[in-house]
Amino acid sequence: MALLGCLAPFVNAQEERPQIIPGERKTPRKKDAGPRAVALLQLAPSGKTSLIPIAIVINGKFWDATAYKADPVPMALDSGNVYEVEQTGSSLGLFTVNNALHSNAQNTAAPWLGTGAWHPGGTEEPAKAITADNAPVGIETEDAPPRLTHDVNKQNAPAAGSKSGSGSGASSPSTSGSSKPSTNAGSGDEPPRLTKPDPPAAPPADSKPPASPSPAAQPDAKAKDAKPENVNLPASDSGTIEANRPRLRRGKPAESFGDEDVPGYSRPGATPSSDKGKIVETAAAKSEIKLIPAISDADGPLPHSFKFEWVRGDEEDRRKQMLDLAKQELRTYIAAHSPKTEVKPKTTRTAPSRKSASAAEPILENVQMPAFDLWNSNQPVIVMTATAHMPPPPPGTAHSEVESDLQYSICLVTYPDIYNNLHKLYSGITDRFHLDVTPRLDLIDAVDADGDGRGELLFRQTSDVGSGWIIYRPTADKLWKMFDSLNPQ
Numbered sequence: 001m002a003l004l005g006c007l008a009p010f011v012n013a014q015e016e017r018p019q020i021i022p023g024e025r026k027t028p029r030k031k032d033a034g035p036r037a038v039a040l041l042q043l044a045p046s047g048k049t050s051l052i053p054i055a056i057v058i059n060g061k062f063w064d065a066t067a068y069k070a071d072p073v074p075m076a077l078d079s080g081n082v083y084e085v086e087q088t089g090s091s092l093g094l095f096t097v098n099n100a101l102h103s104n105a106q107n108t109a110a111p112w113l114g115t116g117a118w119h120p121g122g123t124e125e126p127a128k129a130i131t132a133d134n135a136p137v138g139i140e141t142e143d144a145p146p147r148l149t150h151d152v153n154k155q156n157a158p159a160a161g162s163k164s165g166s167g168s169g170a171s172s173p174s175t176s177g178s179s180k181p182s183t184n185a186g187s188g189d190e191p192p193r194l195t196k197p198d199p200p201a202a203p204p205a206d207s208k209p210p211a212s213p214s215p216a217a218q219p220d221a222k223a224k225d226a227k228p229e230n231v232n233l234p235a236s237d238s239g240t241i242e243a244n245r246p247r248l249r250r251g252k253p254a255e256s257f258g259d260e261d262v263p264g265y266s267r268p269g270a271t272p273s274s275d276k277g278k279i280v281e282t283a284a285a286k287s288e289i290k291l292i293p294a295i296s297d298a299d300g301p302l303p304h305s306f307k308f309e310w311v312r313g314d315e316e317d318r319r320k321q322m323l324d325l326a327k328q329e330l331r332t333y334i335a336a337h338s339p340k341t342e343v344k345p346k347t348t349r350t351a352p353s354r355k356s357a358s359a360a361e362p363i364l365e366n367v368q369m370p371a372f373d374l375w376n377s378n379q380p381v382i383v384m385t386a387t388a389h390m391p392p393p394p395p396g397t398a399h400s401e402v403e404s405d406l407q408y409s410i411c412l413v414t415y416p417d418i419y420n421n422l423h424k425l426y427s428g429i430t431d432r433f434h435l436d437v438t439p440r441l442d443l444i445d446a447v448d449a450d451g452d453g454r455g456e457l458l459f460r461q462t463s464d465v466g467s468g469w470i471i472y473r474p475t476a477d478k479l480w481k482m483f484d485s486l487n488p489q
Contacts, residue, residue, distance in 0.1 A: 034058075036451045037065060037076045037248055037296040038458075038471070040444065041085045041095055041118070045288050051095055051114035052291075053077055054458075054469045055483045057450050062471070062483040066112045072268045073100040075248070076296070077114040082249045083294035085118075088372070088446055089306040089455060093120035095294060101265035107466030109485075113265050248296045293447040293458060306446040306455040308371040308380040319369055321422055322384045326410050330362045330388055333408070333429040364388045364410070372446040374455035374474060381474050382422070383443050383457065384412045406431045411441040413457070413472075413479060426472070426479045439463035439486075441470070449482065456482060 040052040053065035053076035065076040077100035085092045098116040105111075295303070364386045371380035388408045413426040430438040439461040446455040449471050457472045457479070468485035 034297065034299050035075075035248055036300055036449075037081070037083070038447065038449050039065065039076065039083055039114075039294045039296070040469075041083070041292045041294045043118075043290040043292060049095065049116075049118040050101075051077070051083060051097060051116065051294065052110040053112055053114065054485065055449070055471065060450060062449075064485060064488060066485075074112055077112060078248070081114075081296050083296045084249075084303065085292050085294045086303050086447065087292050088370075089304055089448065091121055091303045092292065093118065095119075099267060102268050103265045105264055109460070109467035109469070249298045291444055291460075293445050295447070297451060300451045301448070301453050303448070304453075306372045306374055306448075308373040310371065310380075315371075318371075318380075318382060318422070322369060322382060322412060322414065323364065323367070325414070325422065325424070326364060326384060326386060326388070326412055327362050329412065329427050329429055330408060330410060334390070337434070360391055362388045362390055368443070370443070372455055372457075374446060374457075376454075379416060381425075381457075382412075382414045384410070384414075385441070385443050386410045406433075409440040411443075411459075413474065415474065415476070423477075425474055425477070435462065436464040444469075447471075461486065 036057040037053065038055045038057070040054060042050045042052060053074060056063045056065045056068045056076055066074055069075040077097055079098055079100075081097045083095045083097070085095055095118050096116045097114045099114070101113045101115060103111055103113070365388065367384065367386040369382060369384045371382050373379070374381050386409075388410055389406065408429055408431050411426065411428040412424070414422040414424055417423045428438050428441055430440055440463075441459040441461055444458040444460055447458050448454065449456045449458070454473075457474060459470050459472065461468055461470045461484075463486060465486060469483070470481065470485070471483040472479040473482050474480075
């Protein structure tokens with residue numbers, strides 16, 4: 001018994017730790033995702049472009065791009081940032097930021113604006129002028145034609161001691177003031193060479209040879225590899241001054257148009273100038289400006305299209321279903337927000353007229369119904385946006401402002417379920433009196449905002465406090481809010 005008691009610890013130790021130790025599997029450490037900026041390219045009918053920063057994603061968290069690391073220029077508008085412009089996920093070209101402009105207007109959707117160069121896909125960049133940093137030795141930089149020399153240090157020295165072709169004595173110097181170069185045809189091993197004409201006053205025989213060319217004219221072998229010590233970098237240049245500043249996709253800054261071409265915007269720190277002579281954008285001009293998503297990410301995934309390709313006949317059927325659903329949602333909204341009177345009518349003629357007015361067919365206008373394959377599942381996420389109003393009431397019936405005079409904004413997002421029926425993910429109907437409850441949503445496009453390869457929906461929202469941007473991630477049941485510029489979390 002005593003022997004077993006002494007061996008018990010060894011037996012337990014052997015049972016706890018086997019002789020053959022399996023290899024320990026370590027969970028691979030997830031690499032921290034770099035910054036990913038989401039912006040919008042404004043493409044005017046005149047061809048001028050500008051960039052609106054929206055959000056910056058760092059480690060899966062969204063930040064307002066107009067305020068993130070603004071010292072004073074936001075990091076999203078650092079000079080040299082490169083954005084890839086994507087329409088429905090497909091690349092259209094590159095935009096390189098050069099300058100950042102700021103607007104002091106209140107409740108604006110774009111307090112910051114970036115200017116730069118826009119290069120559409122398939123177009124070549126403009127040819128750059130080829131310049132030489134240093135002049136090669138022996139090539140004069142004056143306006144006179146170049147002259148070849150054999151030895152720079154001896155090109156102006158007199159030919160003392162040199163024998164002529166007949167060997168009788170020193171060669172005579174060139175005539176002063178002659179404009180033609182003299183030719184030294186020596187009889188030795190030295191080949192003949194062309195020399196520059198002598199100066200007007202011949203130098204004395206014991207004079208020193210002319211000094212070598214200035215260092216600016218001599219080639220420096222280390223000029224290309226040398227880096228300037230004092231470079232005036234912008235204070236917000238990512239990764240060059242602050243070690244902890246994230247880095248977006250970088251490139252060489254390009255030239256952009258001046259501040260006077262963007263009414264209401266100016267460079268930070270610039271003196272305010274008069275608004276005289278500036279072009280004021282009208283409502284019609286603003287409506288013609290195209291907004292296209294743009295992404296800046298140094299290590300992000302390659303862009304791919306989110307456009308859904310319809311089978312022949314399916315789009316017409318889905319469109320009819322979406323229109324019926326929109327009209328049904330609008331009738332429900334009007335019935336919930338119609339004024340209710342406390343005094344009941346004496347006659348029964350008013351009740352049928354109200355019922356017929358509420359059952360009237362709504363009129364839908366400006367209907368847009370794009371479909372996106374956001375999950376690579378070959379199933380469409382359908383987004384319908386439209387404006388609607390009710391038809392005027394028949395003559396002799398009660399007139400209701402809510403039912404006939406208001407214009408409604410409709411936004412519907414649906415997804416087909418397992419039974420191929422449309423499942424409602426979002427329904428937003430509002431008017432000018434209820435923007436505080438439900439903001440108006442205008443679809444911009446589908447974009448991969450967080451870089452996971454799946455698409456999100458980018459909207460422009462208008463509420464009672466102003467305009468902003470909102471990003472939703474569609475799920476199987478509803479839209480999940482990822483970013484809201486008007487209501488930051």
